Amino acid sequence: MLVRSDLNVPLEDGRVADDTRIRASLPTLQYLLDHDAKEVAVCSHLGRPKGSDPAFSMTPVARRLRELLPDERIDVLENTRFDPGETTNDPEFARRLADDYELFVEDAFGSVHRAHASTVGVAELLPAYAGLLLERELEELGKLLGEVERPFVLVSGGAKVEDKLGVLRNLGGKADVVLVGGKMAEQLRDENPLGFPVELPTDVVAAAAFEEDAETKVVPYHSLPEGCLGLDIGPETRAAFAAEIAKARTIFWNGPMGVFEWPAFAEGTKAVAEAVAAAEAFSVVGGADSNRALNELGLIDEVSWASTGGGAALELLEGKELPGVEVIPE
Numbered sequence: 001m002l003v004r005s006d007l008n009v010p011l012e013d014g015r016v017a018d019d020t021r022i023r024a025s026l027p028t029l030q031y032l033l034d035h036d037a038k039e040v041a042v043c044s045h046l047g048r049p050k051g052s053d054p055a056f057s058m059t060p061v062a063r064r065l066r067e068l069l070p071d072e073r074i075d076v077l078e079n080t081r082f083d084p085g086e087t088t089n090d091p092e093f094a095r096r097l098a099d100d101y102e103l104f105v106e107d108a109f110g111s112v113h114r115a116h117a118s119t120v121g122v123a124e125l126l127p128a129y130a131g132l133l134l135e136r137e138l139e140e141l142g143k144l145l146g147e148v149e150r151p152f153v154l155v156s157g158g159a160k161v162e163d164k165l166g167v168l169r170n171l172g173g174k175a176d177v178v179l180v181g182g183k184m185a186e187q188l189r190d191e192n193p194l195g196f197p198v199e200l201p202t203d204v205v206a207a208a209a210f211e212e213d214a215e216t217k218v219v220p221y222h223s224l225p226e227g228c229l230g231l232d233i234g235p236e237t238r239a240a241f242a243a244e245i246a247k248a249r250t251i252f253w254n255g256p257m258g259v260f261e262w263p264a265f266a267e268g269t270k271a272v273a274e275a276v277a278a279a280e281a282f283s284v285v286g287g288a289d290s291n292r293a294l295n296e297l298g299l300i301d302e303v304s305w306a307s308t309g310g311g312a313a314l315e316l317l318e319g320k321e322l323p324g325v326e327v328i329p330e
Contacts, residue, residue, distance in 0.1 A: 001037050002030065002101040003131065004118050004324075005062045006108035006308055007044035007076075016064040018225045020295060021110070024308050026069055026270040028107045028131035033071055040074050041101065043106065043118050047054040052082040077092060080118045089114055094121025107131025109138075112324030113316075119324035128328045133308065138325070140305035141316050144252055144284060150176055153248035153281075155241070155272060157182030158255030158289065165188070166318035168194055179241050181257035181268060189222070203234030205258065205265055212262040232258030233268035242275040251276055251283040253290055254314070260293055269293045277302035286313040 005025040010017040025042070032040050042065070049056035062076035085093025094117040098104070104126040106112065111119050112134065122128075130138075138266050145215040154175040156164055161184045172178045178198040180188055185200050192198065195323030202220040206228040207214035218234045220223060226242045233241070245251060253276050270293065285291060286307040293298040307313045316322060 001032055001040050001097055001103045001105060002122065003031075003032070003040055003105045004042050004108045004111070004122070004124065005131075006110040006133075007042070007058070007065070008110065009061060010048050011046075011060055015060055018063055018292065018295070020066070020291065020300075021185050022061065022065050022068060024133055025065075025107060028105065028133055029069055029074065031132060032105070033069075033073060037073060041077055042074065043077040043080050043097065045111065045116075045118070046079045047081075049079060049081055052079075056081070071199065080116070083117075085117055087114075089117050089121045090113050091117075091121060094109045094125060098122045098125040101126060105131045106324055106328055107133045108313050108324070109134050112309075112322045113312040113320070115323040120327050123324070123327040130325075130328050134325070136305075137307060137309060137313070138316070140284060141180055141286075141307060141313055143282065144171060144250070145319070146315060148174075149249040149282065151248050152250040153177045153179065153245055153252075155179045155181075155245065155251065155253040155276070156255050156285070157184055157257045157269070157272075159183045161187045163192070164254065164314060165218045166320075167218070167254070167314050168198075170318050172196060172198070175252075177244050177248075179244060181237070181241070181272070184255065184257055185221070185233075186230060199240075201230075201233045201237040202240065203236045204230035205232040205234055205268070206230050207264075210259075212264070214264070216264050219303050230258075231262075232260075232265035233271075235267075238268055238271035242271055245272070245275040248279055248281045248283075251279060251281050252317075253283070253285070254286040256289045256293060260289065270297060273297055273319065274291055286310065286317075 047056045152175045180198045206219045208214050259265040260269035273293045283303040284305045291306050
């Protein structure tokens with residue numbers, strides 16, 4: 001069997017820095033092994049290499065997967081993006097991938113929004129099935145597209161509002177409250193193209209330079225001093241956002257509230273993460289940064305669903321079709 005998993009994980013010093021996506025791939029692989037699969041070849045991309053760059057080799061990923069699932073029937077193939085035919089969905093590369101395998105299992109939710117050889121091309125050559133993770137992602141995220149229990153609170157952050165405009169328009173219009181932080185809030189401060197109101201910060205943690213150890217001060221959001229950068233939501237906003245989240249019965253959170261990788265600007269994202277985890281609500285969290293924050297705080301298991309797909313989750317919630325899903329027979 002050939003399995004397309006999402007093993008696109010961060011590496012540091014030649015080792016896997018966060019194995020969340022590897023762990024998420026295990027139930028499908030274990031299921032296949034338990035049902036007498038003779039051989040399971042796992043393929044995935046890793047990063048955006050230009051050619052066969054050793055820095056993006058799957059070797060450390062394969063090592064970690066075998067530590068978590070030691071079975072000689074598992075084989076991890078090399079980075080699919082080492083071949084230029086991957087991203088162009090080249091039929092010849094898809095054929096080489098499919099050779100020697102009898103079945104294809106699509107389980108890489110984080111990649112099904114891309115029509116690549118390992119997500120679409122192979123599925124057109126072999127009998128194709130959805131893996132357990134892909135099924136669960138579609139089920140849990142799909143709940144947000146139907147009738148939801150109210151109040152429905154949407155929390156959005158991160159750097160670029162353009163990346164999330166589709167989701168904000170599709171879900172925000174039916175949300176009771178839309179809370180916006182991060183650089184997105186700065187982009188929406190002067191002009192709101194959404195057609196419905198959003199709640200922006202009232203105060204921010206500001207610095208005169210984009211530096212980890214920069215001197216900080218809390219200032220009103222609407223009177224940010226010239227030359228200063230708002231790098232996190234302030235304490236007043238944290239409390240207000242947390243209060244709205246606490247009242248929710250349905251929550252979707254995507255994107256940090258600031259530069260949470262730096263301790264001086266992490267409190268806003270931490271406050272949102274803790275509020276989402278504590279809420280008595282159906283809570284869905286998407287995006288690598290939001291999930292990383294939950295992981296670092298030990299709260300990942302306190303939300304209803306933490307999606308492994310960034311762009312794929314956003315496109316699904318925009319209402320778009322996902323090529324890697326559409327190609328799988330009913």
